[in-house]
Amino acid sequence: MAVTLTDDLNLIYDALFAAFGHQHWWPARTPFEAMIGAILAQNVSWTNAARAVRNLEDAGMLDPHLLAAADTAAIACLIVPSRYYNQKAERIREFSAVYVAEFGADPAAMAAVETGELRERLLALRGFGKETADTILLYACEKPVFVVDAYTRRIFSRYGLLPEGASYDQTQQFFAENLESDAELFNDYHAQIVRLGSTICKKSPLCDRCPIREVRGPLRCAVGRT
Known part of the structure; x- marks a missing residue:
């Protein structure tokens, strides 16, 4: 054969x-942490992204409602290890706002959206490329996307x-x-x-x-x- x-x-x-x-993988304790980790891991090693995630957690900021309402400068100072921290702070805040407004900050509600539709929504967010969107789909939403x-x-x-x-x-x-x-x-x-x-x-x-x-x-x- x-x-x-x-x-x-x-x-x-x-x-x-x-x-x-x-x-x-993905080394995250919650789906939302995996989502934020996917943003922080853009153009940097996971080691540095993980340090930024832990900084958010230690500051009590690893929460979609808090991040959506936060000033970008307040986020940026916590995620310096991830590089490009000013840009990533904006992306985290904007994503968190969408996650709260459109999905009720509920990972199950987000995962219930049809894969193609959800992927297009993520790709429409500023600074989200295919790898970031697909990482969220696979690791946070458990969708079969390579x-x-x-x-x-x-x-x-x-x-x-x-x-x-x-x-x-x-x-x-x-x-x-x-x-x-x-x-x-x-x-x-x-x-x-x-x-x-x-x-x-x-x-x-x-x-x-x-x-x-x-x-x-x-x-x-x-x-x-x-």
Whole structure:
């Protein structure tokens, strides 16, 4: 029987899971914390975003009603570790206002909205790109939407499963078409990709440590051959 792309993707996930274990993402205690974390994680490591989240929590500000009513300067001084803190403070305040006004600050009410409709609403918010919107959909609303980042494109283009320069939409479609539509799978698969990309498949990769280098004979990383 011919090996399919679905087989390849499942074998890659299995190899990553065996190497790293379940990643237990997104590292947030509540859906709203995951939403705010998605904004804070824009263009910065999760470590720095997490510090900003904890600052909000320690100040008693990790609350949608308080953030919606807060002055942006008051938010900004708490989220300095996340970088671009003035812009992110505005985005947090505006998102929180929408979350309160349109969803009653209820994550279940937000998650009940049809996925495509909710995604369009999030993308209409200032400063929200596809990765931020999809992170909220997957990790806060538990919708089966595959989150794409730079690690995803780097790893899977090196293995020849995606063309170099593949767009966000092309990459997302590739996973959606070749994996079972399952939020739990998409959740941990993305987390595994982040783990691999941040520790091994870096710009200067450590190919000898890569847990997917021997997934199957025809599947070989272009970098590892050079």
